[in-house]
Amino acid sequence: MTALDGATVRNPDELRADMVRTLRDQDAITSEPVAAAFSAVPRHRFAPEAPLSLAYDLHSTVPVKKDEHGLVLSVMSAAHLQAVMLEQAGIEPGMKVLEIGSGGVNAAYLQELVGPGGEVTTVDIDRDIVERARLCLDEAGYTQVKTVVADGESGVPDGAPYDRVIVTAAAWDIPPSWIGGLAEKGRLVVPLTVCGTTRSIAFDHDGDSLISRSYGLAHFVPMQGEGAAEERKAMLRDGVVVRTDNVRVPLSAPALNRALDAPRLERWSGAAYDLPDELDLYLTLNLSAVARLHADKEAIERRLVEASALLGVPALVSEDSIAYRTRRENEETGGYESGVVAHGPQAEALADEYAHLLRRWAHDHRRRGAATFRYLPGPAPSPLPQNAVPRRHGIVTATWN
Structure with missing residues (x-):
C-alpha cells in the first residue's frame, strides 16, 4: 500500500489498521510497541486539512506550512519514515524523550511508547507550528506532551538529560546541546545531511564520540535557525x-x-x-x-x-x-x-x-548497512581522517566493512 482509495475505505480505523499491517509487511515496523503506538494514534487528527487517504499514505508527506513563495517549511512526515525512526530509537516505557521539530503526530507516538510514566517534550523554532501541534495533541488526548517554542539547535536544557533525542528535520550538523543533553546511555536519532544526501542515523555514545547503530535513507525539510545548512x-x-x-x-x-x-x-x-x-x-x-x-x-x-x-x-x-x-x-x-x-x-x-x-x-561493500558513522565533536584535527566531513561543531566520518 502506498495510497488508499478513500472511496474504498472511508473509516479511519480501517485505514489505520491497514497502514499498520503494511508497515509490518515492509519491515518498517518490527516491534510490538511501535505497532501498538501506530494503532492507537488517530493520525488523521494531526492532518485535518488533508484527505484521509493522504494522512494514512505510507510514503507521502502532508504539507503543514509554506512560505510566501510556496516553499514547504514544515510537513507531517511519511508514516513509513516515522516508523523506521521510532524502531531505530528503541524507546521504552518510562523514558524521557526530546523531539526536535514539532509536527504533533510523532510526539503522540512517542507518548504512547513512553507511557504514563515517561515524558515527551517537542520543540520547534516556528511558533505557528508549535501552536498547531499543541492544538492537535490536545484534541487527540495527548495533553501530557510538553511543547516548547525555541531554536532546536539549543535543545531544551531544562528537561535534560534525555534518554532519547529524536530530530525530525534534516540536520547539517550535531550541536553540543544535543550530545550534552543525552543521558549516559542515551541515543540520538537524526536525519544527517552530507552533500545533499540524508540518512536517518541512530547514534549511541562511544567514549567522547558518537557511533552509529543503524541508518537508512531519509527525506526531511531542512533545519531552520542556527542549525541551517551551510551550502x-x-x-x-x-x-x-x-x-x-x-x-x-x-x-x-x-x-x-x-x-x-x-x-x-x-x-x-x-x-x-x-x-x-x-x-x-x-x-x-x-x-x-x-x-x-x-x-x-x-x-x-x-x-x-x-x-x-x-x-x-x-x-x-x-x-x-x-x-x-x-x-x-x-x-x-x-x-x-x-x-x-x-x-x-x-x-x-x-x-x-x-x-x-x-x-x-x-x-x-555491495549490501545494505555496510557503513559505520562516527561523529567527533570539537575542533577538526589536522590532517583530517580519511572520509571525514568537517562541520561547525565537529566532524562526520564513515567507514565501510
Missing part, C-alpha cells in the same frame, strides 16, 4: 546546478559550465549497478572532492547531462572538470552496469578515480 551552489546553465556543503570543494560556475561543453568521456566499470542509495552514500563520502549534480527534465532531454542527475547524483569536481555516475544495460553484471560520464580538461583523471570507487563498492 554553496553553482548554476551551470538553465536546469543544471551543482551543490556542495564541503568548504574544501572548489565550485566555479563558469569553468564547470565550459566543461559541460567539452566532449564527454564515458568510462564503464564492469561492475554491477545496484542499491543506488547505498552506492551514492559510498561515493559521497569517498570521492576526493564531492558535490551533487542536479538537472531538470528539460536539461536531460537535451542530453546536457544523463538521467541520473534528475534526482541528484554524486559528482567529482575539480576547478575545471566534472564526473558523475551513470548506468547502462548489461546482462553480464546482472542487469545494469555502473559507469562514469566526465567532461573537461581533467576528465580522464576524474573518470579513473570515480570508476575505481564504483568497482571497489561493487566488489567489497
Whole structure:
C-alpha cells in the first residue's frame, strides 16, 4: 500500500489498521510497541486539512506550512519514515524523550511508547507550528506532551538529560546541546545531511564520540535557525546546478559550465549497478572532492547531462572538470552496469578515480548497512581522517566493512 482509495475505505480505523499491517509487511515496523503506538494514534487528527487517504499514505508527506513563495517549511512526515525512526530509537516505557521539530503526530507516538510514566517534550523554532501541534495533541488526548517554542539547535536544557533525542528535520550538523543533553546511555536519532544526501542515523555514545547503530535513507525539510545548512551552489546553465556543503570543494560556475561543453568521456566499470542509495552514500563520502549534480527534465532531454542527475547524483569536481555516475544495460553484471560520464580538461583523471570507487563498492561493500558513522565533536584535527566531513561543531566520518 502506498495510497488508499478513500472511496474504498472511508473509516479511519480501517485505514489505520491497514497502514499498520503494511508497515509490518515492509519491515518498517518490527516491534510490538511501535505497532501498538501506530494503532492507537488517530493520525488523521494531526492532518485535518488533508484527505484521509493522504494522512494514512505510507510514503507521502502532508504539507503543514509554506512560505510566501510556496516553499514547504514544515510537513507531517511519511508514516513509513516515522516508523523506521521510532524502531531505530528503541524507546521504552518510562523514558524521557526530546523531539526536535514539532509536527504533533510523532510526539503522540512517542507518548504512547513512553507511557504514563515517561515524558515527551517537542520543540520547534516556528511558533505557528508549535501552536498547531499543541492544538492537535490536545484534541487527540495527548495533553501530557510538553511543547516548547525555541531554536532546536539549543535543545531544551531544562528537561535534560534525555534518554532519547529524536530530530525530525534534516540536520547539517550535531550541536553540543544535543550530545550534552543525552543521558549516559542515551541515543540520538537524526536525519544527517552530507552533500545533499540524508540518512536517518541512530547514534549511541562511544567514549567522547558518537557511533552509529543503524541508518537508512531519509527525506526531511531542512533545519531552520542556527542549525541551517551551510551550502554553496553553482548554476551551470538553465536546469543544471551543482551543490556542495564541503568548504574544501572548489565550485566555479563558469569553468564547470565550459566543461559541460567539452566532449564527454564515458568510462564503464564492469561492475554491477545496484542499491543506488547505498552506492551514492559510498561515493559521497569517498570521492576526493564531492558535490551533487542536479538537472531538470528539460536539461536531460537535451542530453546536457544523463538521467541520473534528475534526482541528484554524486559528482567529482575539480576547478575545471566534472564526473558523475551513470548506468547502462548489461546482462553480464546482472542487469545494469555502473559507469562514469566526465567532461573537461581533467576528465580522464576524474573518470579513473570515480570508476575505481564504483568497482571497489561493487566488489567489497555491495549490501545494505555496510557503513559505520562516527561523529567527533570539537575542533577538526589536522590532517583530517580519511572520509571525514568537517562541520561547525565537529566532524562526520564513515567507514565501510
